[in-house]
Amino acid sequence: MESSNYDKPLPSIRVAVTETCNLRCDYCPTDGDSVEMQNGSLDTDGFEDMLTAAIDVGFTDFSFTGGEPLLSRRTADRTFQLARLVNDLRAEKGSDGYTKLNTNGANLLRYQDGVVSAGFDELKVSLDTLNPATFEELAKRNEKVFDATLQGILAVKDEVPVRLQTVVGKYNIDELPQMLDFCIAHGLDIKLFDISRYNNALAGSGNFADTNYVSLDAVSQMLEEQYGEPIIKFAVGGYGHAKKVFTSPEGTRIEIRDTSKSAQYSPDLCESCPNYMCQDGLCNLVIAADGHIRFCREGGAEQTIPTQNEHGIKSLDELRSDFMKAAGIFALAQSIERPIKPLRRLIPLTVIK
Ligand code: SF4
Numbered sequence: 440m441e442s443s444n445y446d447k448p449l450p451s452i453r454v455a456v457t458e459t460c461n462l463r464c465d466y467c468p469t470d471g472d473s474v475e476m477q478n479g480s481l482d483t484d485g486f487e488d489m490l491t492a493a494i495d496v497g498f499t500d501f502s503f504t505g506g507e508p509l510l511s512r513r514t515a516d517r518t519f520q521l522a523r524l525v526n527d528l529r530a531e532k533g534s535d536g537y538t539k540l541n542t543n544g545a546n547l548l549r550y551q552d553g554v555v556s557a558g559f560d561e562l563k564v565s566l567d568t569l570n571p572a573t574f575e576e577l578a579k580r581n582e583k584v585f586d587a588t589l590q591g592i593l594a595v596k597d598e599v600p601v602r603l604q605t606v607v608g609k610y611n612i613d614e615l616p617q618m619l620d621f622c623i624a625h626g627l628d629i630k631l632f633d634i635s636r637y638n639n640a641l642a643g644s645g646n647f648a649d650t651n652y653v654s655l656d657a658v659s660q661m662l663e664e665q666y667g668e669p670i671i672k673f674a675v676g677g678y679g680h681a682k683k684v685f686t687s688p689e690g691t692r693i694e695i696r697d698t699s700k701s702a703q704y705s706p707d708l709c710e711s712c713p714n715y716m717c718q719d720g721l722c723n724l725v726i727a728a729d730g731h732i733r734f735c736r737e738g739g740a741e742q743t744i745p746t747q748n749e750h751g752i753k754s755l756d757e758l759r760s761d762f763m764k765a766a767g768i769f770a771l772a773q774s775i776e777r778p779i780k781p782l783r784r785l786i787p788l789t790v791i792k
């Protein structure tokens with residue numbers, strides 16, 4: 440069996456099962472992880488080939504995302520089927536790793552049986568507020584959707600660990616104590632993100648970021664006073680930003696991702712990129728909804744390995760080679776120091792259209 444042959448650890452892979460979402464968050468890229476290069480959508484067999492090739496090469500950690508993976512019965516079933524495949528292939532190889540689901544939770548209640556039986560290690564549920572009016576303002580969806588999201592979280596939390604994913608801005612910073620209390624009361628973890636600036640966002644997130652950005656330094660300081668020194672964590676393989684993780688006495692983990700701190704970049708891939716230094720750096724590989732392998736959310740064609748040719752999706756051997764190539768580019772990222780980024784307000788906004 441081929442293997443990546445790199446002594447550096449491999450990153451995790453985000454699998455965007457669809458480019459479509461049922462919310463319209465102000466700060467979000469128009470199609471989640473599945474940006475640009477869209478060239479039709481990959482069918483379920485194609486996704487299975489991609490995942491089989493990735494696991495053959497040695498990748499072990501997968502998050503299913505979108506768009507919204509629980510968008511419809513069809514996308515939900517596809518997500519569950521692919522999650523089970525990953526779990527089975529990893530079990531056959533006796534390898535460790537994780538299978539997670541990123542969802543906005545709007546349909547969690549509707550598809551809870553499938554979510555629980557698919558074998559996810561964790562559900563990462565995007566939720567920025569406990570206030571329905573703020574939800575409506577941010578996600579452009581009404582109180583009914585908000586209520587369903589909360590009910591969904593509470594319905595599955597005892598079956599699968601849940602972590603809230605909360606983007607912090609001026610619109611919700613005052614709510615953080617209430618959100619932390621909610622997490623502690625219900626046994627949920629929470630990850631706090633500062634606002635990223637995406638070039639293709641729904642509402643022009645450059646403006647959104649400028650208007651709403653708040654530094655997480657004060658939150659971090661407050662948590663340190665309350666819970667003591669955090670542990671420092673990186674994404675799988677040591678990539679991405681240095682994140683702080685605090686633990687409350689009740690066991691709730693509170694993680695902070697601050698994109699103004701250092702991140703991982705690859706010399707070959709990033710130095711010619713118009714977005715260098717971008718907000719996110721190299722955190723994980725993405726299998727986009729069209730099947731192409733992308734190194735990062737904001738890169739363009741040069742940051743993408745096409746996985747289809749004139750006959751459709753490439754052969755398993757070719758896909759394995761593509762993943763090995765991707766692993767090599769990530770390994771290079773570990774050969775340079777993590778650059779400390781300038782303040783985000785000084786990063787020029789380049790608009791890709
Ligand atoms: S942030 Fe998530 S839930 Fe909101 S629009 Fe984007 S993909 Fe959908």
Ligand code: SF4
Binds near residue numbers: 713715716717735736
């Ligand atoms: S957008 Fe991608 S290629 Fe460009 S600097 Fe960021 S991580 Fe590197």
